Amino acid sequence: MALPVYADPLERVWYYSYRVICALIFIFLISPILIIMPLSFNAEPYFTFTPEMLRFDPAGYSTRWYDNLMTFGMTAPDAVRDGSWWADFWQNARWMQAAKNSIIVGFFSTIVATVLGTIAALGLSRPEMPYRKLIMAVLISPMIVPIIITATGLFFFYSDVGLSGTYFGLVMAHATLGIPFVIITVTATLMGFDRSLLRASANLGAGPATTFFKVQLPLITPGVVSGALFAFVTSFDEVVVVLFIGSHEQQTIPRQMWNGIREQISPSILAVATILVIFSICLLTVVELLRRRSERLRGLSPS
Amino acid sequence: MANADMPADTMLRTADGQPLKSALAKASRKARIRAFLLVVPLLIFVLLTFVIPIGQMLSRSVNNDQFSESMINIGVWFDENPNAEPDEAAYAALAADLVYSAANRMIGNAGTRINYEVPGTRSLFTSSGRKAKNLKAPFKEALLELDEDWARPDLWAAMRSASGTTTFNFYQAAVDRKINADGQFERADENSRIYMTLFGRTFALSVVITGLCLLLGFPIAHLLATLPLRKASLLMILVLLPFWTSLLVRTTSWMVLLQGQGVINNVLVSLGIVTEDGRLEMMYNQTGTIIAMTHILLPFMILPLYSVMKTIPPSYARAARSLGATSWTTFRRIYLPQTVSGIGAGGILCFILAVGYYITPALVGGADGTLISNQIAFHMQNSLNWSLAAALATMLLASVLILYWAYDRLVGIDNMKLG
Incomplete structure (x- = not known):
């Protein structure tokens, strides 16, 4: 969208001011995420840049909040940092427990959502699928229905059937929330899938199972993996359902953060936030690489 | 040929002799079922973990058993005497219910339910519930002796509306309507909407x-x-x-x-x-x-x-x-x-x-x-x-x-x- 040669002065002014407006909006989008990173290294318990930090004085920076984060909940946080200290950290540190819970719940709910979601997407993308729109609407609805309604419904339902406070119940709930993302990404990938490959494979003597695993699955894997990542992030970031149906022991990272923010927000929260931002940068990179791979596989050059 | 002995007609047939139209219909029905079967596991999963819990929650919004499950006699009286002023029989039923629910520790629930509509009445239920087993006929005088709030018409209207098993009262409350002394719903005051x-x-x-x-x-x-x-x-x-x-x-x-x-x-x-x-x-x-x-x-x-x-x-x-x-x-x-x-x-x-x-x-x-x-x-x-x-x-x-x-x-x- 280069500036055309016939542009009049007003258009030239608008052209550059438009760029400036866009730059400001990009700053609005990205700065809240970047600003917490340096702040998490603040030596003082404040949420703003101290004069020392602005002068890039090393005294203004410290890793005390990260240290705080690691030792929170440990039985002997001040002991020498040897093997037993690390064992204590692994066993008792509050955030470590939360991370373990988050990863366990996230992992299993991702598996459930991805397997069921991919199979369903295979059915939904077939041209002969009956009631396609209606079923699709039901399967996507966990993404649309406000989370508080889902949490309220699960709270009553789980206390009736005795699933509240169980890992099984939590995994099921998080899988439900992740399913729409798997369905959306996998059906989008299947839309570009050349169905004549299936007939070619059958023609060469492969059964339906062989065709699926040897022909279809390798081609749709990028979509499946990015759907799985979406499902994992959904579970990893979910706090309302955990608050409603989780037992006291089931502290996940977001729940621990939620408690931290509500009680007394300390810069330790910023340390967690920084770690999570780095985590999401990694995820974004993986998804982006997968998307490119998928476009290459489907023969769509990045036009 | 396999179909040499069949009557010759113009209908197109498959190799095994079925009319082509029905064979196609059968095949496409099979394909439809196969596609549907792929979706079934997820559909059942989502029904169980999402649709049913939400449906159950919706039914709870009209559920009204908090008061009616323990206050049975007064419910019967309300059914038998629509639009009637509370008489001695009503007070007797109420006293019996108070005794029953206090003994079964359900009086708090019942009081809470009425309290939603007539604020400040939960303690009326709990305190009267504690003393109810010593009440003697005539119950109307005895209950009013305990607390003259029992004669309040808005309290009776609230109890009447709480005695059914289903109610739209919660929706009325959700659109800022409250029960008045005549048992009718009216808009809440300007500053409590x-x-x-x-x-x-x-x-x-x-x-x-x-x-x-x-x-x-x-x-x-x-x-x-x-x-x-x-x-x-x-x-x-x-x-x-x-x-x-x-x-x-x-x-x-x-x-x-x-x-x-x-x-x-x-x-x-x-x-x-x-x-x-x-x-x-x-x-x-x-x-x-x-x-x-x-x-x-x-x-x-x-x-x-x-x-x-x-x-x-x-x-x-x-x-x-x-x-x-x-x-x-x-x-x-x-x-x-x-x-x-x-x-x-x-x-x-x-x-x-x-x-x-x-x-x-x-x-x-x-x-x-x-x-x-x-x-x-x-x-x-x-x-x-x-x-x-x-x-x-x-x-x-x-x-x-x-x-x-x-x-x-x-x-x-x-x-x-x-x-």
């Missing part, structure tokens, strides 16, 4: 947030769609990174930025724009909710807009210019109409997500920046008026489903894309 105010605020804030998202998202989407792909995909990262970042992280950052002693205020003070005492209050009010939610929902506006704008051929705009249109006319008459479907998709998506938002308003909203979701959570966790929470949730769900239907009509659910 909290729920309609809250619904109104939720929708108003959602409109503002969606509008802001459109205002900020449109230029960005347009820029991304028109830049060369290399630059666009670099800039796209700036949109996708917030999208992938944890919601709590983004909310926390806004709390850090917007605080009275936070980064934005400090910058403004050091630049001399505001004075030390005049620090802006941007958090724990509507401003905080609007800023943080606009930031959080912005990618949901940009992505659908971008995918529509990418398909608009630039030659149309050039054609308009060469025919003598000014750049503003070109934008208004040529470009904008082609982006309407993207605006619709992004707008409805943002609005749906904004209406049901919970976490961000709860953390940065303070008193006047909270939404209907926060009130539902309050009734679930603090006031424990679960039926009212369910009624509010049902109303919220209904409005979301209408929007979802509109989204489906406008965009089609299968066209929803992520990233």
